[in-house]
Amino acid sequence: MQNIYKLILLRKKQIAFVSAAAALLTLIAMPFVVTKIYYIHVLILCMMFSCITSAWNLIAGYAGVFSFGFQALFGTGAYVSALLSIHFGWSPWITMWMGAAAAMAVGALVAIPSLKLKELPYICIATLCMGEIIRLIASNFPELTRGELGLSQIPKLFQDNIKVKSYYLMLVILVVTLMIVVKIVHSPMGMSLKAMRDSQEASESLGINIAGTKIRIYMVGAFIAGFTGAFYAHYMNILTPTSVLGTALMTQYVAMCLIGGIGTIAGPILGSFTITASLELLRKLEDYRLIIYALLIIVTIIFLRDGIWGTFKSLIIARAEKHQNRNIKKETIV
C-alpha cells in the first residue's frame, strides 16, 4: 500500500502525462466509435466549455481575479469574428484571430480598472457589471448586431457541413489551450501566481509585480476565450446577446470550474464534461431535468468542497503524505 502512494508522489508528472495522453487518444478515437452526429455535437460543446473554463481557471483559480464578466470576452470574440466575416467577406479562418485579438483588447479594458478592487465580492460584481454593459451594447444596436433578433447566416468554417471536421478543430484548440495553461502554471509566472493566490501582501513584498502579472494572465485568458467564441460563432452560425454574452453562460462556466475543481488543471475539464454531458443526458427527465441538475450541484459542493478533481487530488496527496510521515516515523524509531 505504501508503495503505491510513494509511486504517486514520486511520479506525479509521469502519471499526469500518461493520463492526459490516454484522454487525448480517447477523444481522437471518438468520432470513429460514435455514430450519431448529435453526440459529436455534445462532445464539441464539452470541449468548448473546457477551453472556456480552463481560461477562467487561469484567471480566477490561479491569479485570483474572479471575473464574473468573462463571458463578455467569449461573446466579443464571437461577434467581432462574425461581423467581420459577414460585412467584409473575409474568411472565418482569418477573422477568428481578429476576434480573439478584440477579446484581448476588451480583456485589458476590463482588467485594468478592476485591479483597484481588493476584495473578492467587489471584483465579482464589478466584472459582472462590465460584462452586462457589453451585453447591453450588443443588444441595443440592432442595426449593427441585430441584437436579440439573432445574427444569423454567419459564414461557416467548413463549407461541406461535416461536423467531424469541426470536432477535430475544436480538439486542436483544446490541446493548444491546455498546453498554454500547463506552460504558464509550471513557469516562473505560475509560481508567482500561486504566491499571489495565497497572499497578496506577502508576494507584493517579495517584489512580484501583481498588477502586471494579473493583466498578462487576463489577456492570455481573454485571447483563449475570444478564440473559442469565434469558433462558436462559425460553428453554430447564429448568435444572440443572451446566448454568448449573458449571465446564463457565466453560471455555467463558474459551476463547471468549481464543481470540477478550481485551481487545478484537470478540474475545469472534468467539470465541463460532467456538467455538459449530464445536462444533455438528463433530457430524458423532462420537467425534472433542471431540478435534478441543481440537486447534483448542491450535493457535490456540500460534500466535495474543492470540486471533484480538487478533492480527489487532496485526498490522494493527504493519504500519500500520511503514509510518508508514517514511514519517516518508522525509520526514526527503528
Added chain:
Amino acid sequence: MMKKVTALCLLLTLTASLCGGCAGSVATSSGTSAESTGTSTTQSSPGSEQKTTAGGIIKLGAVLPLSGASAESGIACQQGLELAVAEINQNGGIEMNGDTYQLKLYCEDDGGSPDQSVSVATKLIEMDEVSVVYSSCLSSCALAIMDICDQYPDVLFTTIECTSDNFSTIIAQNTERYVNFYKPYYNSSDYGAAFGELIADLSEKGVIDFTNKTVAYIVEDTDAGRSCVKACEAALEKFCGGSTTVAAEVVTQGSTDFYSQINKFKALNPDVVMTFFVPLNSGVAYTKQVDEIGSDWVDIAFVYPLKAGFVEQTGAACEGLFWLPMQVDFWNNEECAAFADKVYEMFPNAGLNAMHLSSYLGVYMVSDAITQAGTNNARDGLAKTYGAMDYQTINGRYVFKEDHTAIASPEHLVISAAQVQNGEYKVVWPANFAYAEPVAQK
C-alpha cells in the same frame, strides 16, 4: 474523511454510469424506449417502437421554449400540439398510402435560446427520427433552425406563428436551399400595415385625434417587438403620410414597471401609444398603470389582450383599448369557443391564447399534407404538397407565398382589430369583419 471518500466514489460512479449510458445508446441506433413526453396521452400503438413508419407510427418533433421568459407561449404550443395529436389518434390516426398511422409527439425544451434550438432540433431528427419538426414559436430560434434545414432534406420544418420579416428576405434569396422550411403565418410588416390602416381609418372617422402624427412605442426586447416598431413606422408613412416617433422604449420581456415610461410620455404628449407585449402580465401592468396616472393619448395594443384573463385582471382600466390582432375570437365565434372548451377539458389550468389554436391547426395541416402526398418524407413530396396547400380553418385560410410564408389578406389570414367595449371584445376593423363601431377612448 470517509464521508468524503464515499461521496467521491458515489459521484464518480454516477458520472461513469452517465457516460456509460451515453456510450450504451451509441451502440444501438434507436435505443430510446417508449417514453412519452410530459403530459401526452394515449398514443403509441402497442409494442411497435420502430424507426421507420412502416409499423404504424409517424413521429412529430417540436422545439419549444418550455422554460424561461417565453414559457407561457411554449407551453401553450405544446398543449395545442398534444391536443391535436390525441384527437387524431383517438379518431384512428392519419392515412398514408392506404394504411393508417398513429402520431407520436416529441416536445423538447430549448429554453428560448437559438443555439440550444439547433442542438435540440438535431437531437430530435437524429435520435428520435422525427419526420416533421415544429420549429419554435420564437423567430430567433426558428431562424437558427432554418439554417440547418438543408442538412436534413427528408424532414419538414414548419414554425408555429413567428413574425420576423427575415424569413421572407432570406428564403426569397435562395428558395432552393429552404425547400423544406415553411412559416404558416404572416410577417411583422403585415402587423405594421394593419396598424397603419387602422389609424388612418380611425382618424378619418374622427374616433381618434391624429393631427400631430406623433407616436410613442413601448415594445419588449424580442424580434417580434423590435421589428413591429419598424413595420408600424413604415406603414404610417404609407397610409397616414408619415409620422414622428417621439419615443421607442424597449424593455426586457416580462417587465412590469412602466411608471417611468408613462411619465416620460406625459411630457412628450404623443397622439398614439403602441404597446407590444407577448406576456399577459406586462400588458396588464401597463394598462393598470396608465389608468392610474391618467393619459391623453390613444392606446393601441398588440397581442396581449388576446390572452385569457386580460379583462378580469385590468377591470375598468382597459375600457376603450384598441388592440390587434384579433386572431381568434374565443368570445364571439362559436367554433373558436368550442375549441377553447376542448383545451380546458384536456388542460384545466391552461392559459388560453391563440397559440393553442395555431399549433393545433399546425398538426392537422401537416397530417392532411401527409395524406395528400402519400408520404411523410419531405424530399419525396411532403414539402411540395405542404407548400401548395390551400387550407381553410376556423381561423382563416392558409396559403403559402413564394417565400414560404402565409398570405395575410381579407381572404386569407385576416388581421382584425378589436376594442374593449363594456368589458367585452368587439371587432371594429376592418369594415367587412367588424360587428361594432369604434368609439373614442375614454
Added chain:
Amino acid sequence: MNLSYWIEMIMSGVVTGTCYAMIGAGLSLIWGTLKMVNLAHGEYYMLGSYFLWTLLTVGNMPLIPAIIISIVGVVIFAAAVHFAAIRPLLRKPGWNMSPWILTLGLQILLQNLALKIWGELYRNVPYFWNTVFKPWNMFTMSGQRIIILTSTAVIIIALMTVIKKTRLGRAIIATSQDGEYAMMMGINIKQIYFITYTISAGLAAVAGILLCPVYSVNPWMGATVQTKGLVVCILGGLGNIEGAIIAGILMGIVESIAVSAIGSEWRDAIAYIFLLGVLYMKPSGLFGKKKGV
C-alpha cells in the same frame, strides 16, 4: 418639463429604490456576517410572492393574515435551507467560493421547483389598496405605492434600530467585523448566522409581497432583483447596511432619470455604469471602509 414631471420621476425612483434597498440590506447582512454571497436571495423574494398568491387565491384568506403567514412561511423555509445546506459549508469564517456555487444551485433548484409547482403562467395579485391619490394635484400616487413606501420605511427603521440598539444587533456587528474575535468574546456565532440568514430571507419575502401586485408573480422574477440587489450592496459598501439602503434609493432615482433622459433599453446599463463610476473613485463603495492596514 414642469415640476410635476420631475416629482413624479423622483417618486417612481424612490419607490423602486426602497425595494432595492430592502433586498440590498438583506444581502449586505448576509455578506457582512456569514461572509458569503447568497445568490438564491431573489428566490426568497419570489417565494414570498408565490406564498401570498397561493394563500389569497387557493386559500381564500384575507389579506393581512395571508401576508403574515407568507412571511413566516418563507422564514421557516429559509431556516430549513440554512440547516440543510448552508451550515455544512460554514466551517470556518472567511471567504470561500463554494457558497457561490451552492446558492447558485439553490437558485436553479428553487426556480424550477416553483415552475413545477405553480406552472409557467404569470400570476396576478390585486393591489392591496385600490385608490389613487393626487397630492396637491402635482403628481399621482397609487395606494399600492404608498403602502410600499411606508412599509419599507417602517421596516428599514426597525432593522436599523435592532442593529444599533439591541444586544442582538451589537452581536451581529461584532460578528461581521471579526468572526473569530466575536467567538472568543462568547458570542454564539452559529446562532448569529442563523438569525441573520432568516432575517434576510424575511426582508426579501416582504419586498416580494409588497411588489407582487405591481410586478407579476412568475418563477424567474427573482433573477433581476438579485442582480440589482448585489449591485446595490457593493455600491453601498460591503457589509454596510445603511450604505446599502441609501445606495438602493439612489440607484432607483438614477434609473428613473436614465429612463426619462435616454430610454428604457439603457436603464440597466446606466445603473451599472453608475456603480463602476463610484467604484472607480471610491473602490470600497460609497460608505465602505478601506480594507486593512
